Amino acid sequence: MWVPDVVTERLVLRRYVADDRPAFQALMADEEVTRHLGGVMTTIAAAQLFDRFLGQDRSLIVWAVTDSGTGEFVGHAGLKVRGLQDPPELIYQLAREFWGQGLATEIGKAVLAFAFSEVGFQRVEATVDTDHPASHRVLGKIGMTFDRVDHDDSGEFLIYIADRGEWRAPA
Numbered sequence: 001m002w003v004p005d006v007v008t009e010r011l012v013l014r015r016y017v018a019d020d021r022p023a024f025q026a027l028m029a030d031e032e033v034t035r036h037l038g039g040v041m042t043t044i045a046a047a048q049l050f051d052r053f054l055g056q057d058r059s060l061i062v063w064a065v066t067d068s069g070t071g072e073f074v075g076h077a078g079l080k081v082r083g084l085q086d087p088p089e090l091i092y093q094l095a096r097e098f099w100g101q102g103l104a105t106e107i108g109k110a111v112l113a114f115a116f117s118e119v120g121f122q123r124v125e126a127t128v129d130t131d132h133p134a135s136h137r138v139l140g141k142i143g144m145t146f147d148r149v150d151h152d153d154s155g156e157f158l159i160y161i162a163d164r165g166e167w168r169a170p171a
């Protein structure tokens with residue numbers, strides 16, 4: 001799906017281009033990055049997913065996150081669209097060297113603002129493992145609140161939500 005660029009203080013979230021493929025594959029091959037995302041992706045699986053980013057897949061609103069100063073690939077962000085009735089799911093994953101600088105918080109706020117103001121979604125959800133304190137903290141900092149516990153074959157996880165009518169971008 002075509003989506004416009006989103007510009008934040010330090011980042012540009014832009015459309016993927018073919019040259020981003022190696023950086024995306026490296027991101028998804030990193031054990032630490034994928035620890036809470038189902039584990040490392042094979043090169044083939046990452047390539048197939050990347051091909052969907054370049055295509056017109058309507059279930060994906062995705063951006064390559066880049067450093068606005070250097071243009072360097074910082075990570076991946078997006079909204080997983082799950083149908084007309086279900087809220088989209090906020091997604092963010094950064095290359096390890098960019099952790100701990102408040103960048104996920106910056107991305108999360110910008111993507112929520114995009115989801116509500118530009119697309120008009122009524123609610124956005126985020127799914128997070130129970131033992132992932134950094135992501136819990138990010139979700140709190142971007143104004144999402146804990147809603148419920150859910151589970152699948154791999155175990156229990158938590159759902160955070162933000163509603164369009166109530167969400168205000170935290171300072």
Ligand SMILES: CC(C)(COP(=O)(O)OP(=O)(O)OC[C@H]1O[C@@H](n2cnc3c(N)ncnc32)[C@H](O)[C@@H]1OP(=O)(O)O)[C@@H](O)C(=O)NCCC(=O)NCCS
Nearest residue numbers: 033036092093094099100101102103104105133134135137
């Ligand atoms: C989780 C992730 C997105 C965080 O990105 P980040 O840019 O480092 O996040 P931020 O700097 O915006 O905020 C992280 C917050 O978590 C806190 N934090 C980090 N590790 C923590 C820990 N082990 N326990 C408690 N808090 C922790 C930080 O101190 C910071 O909070 P603060 O600003 O109050 O100090 C990043 O580590 C990542 O991409 N991980 C791999 C992919 C992933 O897990 N994505 C999320 C799936 S739900």
